[in-house]
Amino acid sequence: MKIQTRQFGEVDIDADKIINMPSGIPGFKDKKRYVVLQKEETVPFFLYQSVDDSNLSFVVLDPTKVMPEYSIEKSDFEKSVDWAFEEEEISCFVIVTIPNGNPEKMTANFMAPLVINNDRKQGVQIVLQSSNYSHKQPLLK
């Protein structure tokens, strides 16, 4: 199916790649369906694009790309979801903020990663409440 996106224009997506976020994302509670997009010129970033709102997308990154030791524990989110962690494939992204005109000041939110269950096609933004990770960690330090 084809969707319109502000960043990448018209994009053809696989309907079975759509990720459902039953609780939405804080700030955008009513947007529940997303796809992960990538273009060569924006590697290593991905775009977490709303299927229902062409203007809504988040820049996301595999956290281990910049912080190899970053990890989340089952206990961090077993209170939020009832996934079968041993059997299901889970991906993790951090949401990146790139200030307009100042990309060198980009930060990522390591405190509240986006976690996606690839088997269930379900996503949730969890908060690592007991961690020391920053929600505004500079990426170029």
Next chain:
Amino acid sequence: MLILTRKVGESIVIGDDIVIKVVETGKNNIRIGIDAPREITVLRQEVYESIQQENILSSKGDKFDITRAAKLIENKESGKK
């Protein structure tokens, strides 16, 4: 806003399955225990607001800046090797 007075050890119930209990009181703070179903997210308000704010800022990214940021990250990573 509904305002109720409670003693230490007493609780209030919201709906069928959320219980909020006053655990301990200090001079300027109180400790609260919360029982809620897993689909209910419980966060300190300032934490929730900072995450919401970051999400809103991230959604305003511009493709030109994303491309530049991508190059900056790749340069940094290749500089490490």
